[in-house]
Amino acid sequence: ETGVTQSPTHLIKTRGQQVTLRCSSQSGHNTVSWYQQALGQGPQFIFQYYREEENGRGNFPPRFSGLQFPNYSSELNVNALELDDSALYLCASRDWAGGAGYNSPLHFGNGTRLTVT
């Protein structure tokens, strides 16, 4: 168990709706990343937050947005849901601190399975 918890585990939404997914990072981890994993594919990087600011973004439109809170918990918000947004959304945290930061490993949660109908 990595200590990264995500909620909810499953969610069904209708096209056009908005959704908020939540992540509680492992204690002491100050960097959180979000990934989208479509069925049968590897995870795709959405964005990363460090010290409550977005710090790196993948090839995802602006309707994907996020927040990181002072306690290092995080949210992923998706507006105007599309059918292709159906996927497993993974949160990952790491401790970016000093010289160990580049090599600190990512710890993934078990994800939120989002289905858009």
Added chain:
Amino acid sequence: GQQLNQSPQSMFIQEGEDVSMNCTSSSIFNTWLWYKQDPGEGPVLLIALYKAGELTSNGRLTAQFGITRKDSFLNISASIPSDVGIYFCAGRRVLGSGSRLTFGEGTQLTVNP
């Protein structure tokens, strides 16, 4: 988005056999990582490689960071039924004060008892 080329896509083997899978890229990565994902769970880190040419073992698992920094392989020796799952390679570059992972498409491993 950019993907790593991971092969094979799937493998069906007998318990006790050795397994080898690899990952290639047209770009250089500073770190190579291998993850395993079981159904309903997130990826779990198996091995991390930080230097070109590095060979690292974790129990029955051995992985190498290619000299060109564009490839990596993972070997599993004497497979057992609990090795079943999807194995992903991932490459990491450094991006500002953080980093992001680029994943391969995965290798589905089935082990027959």
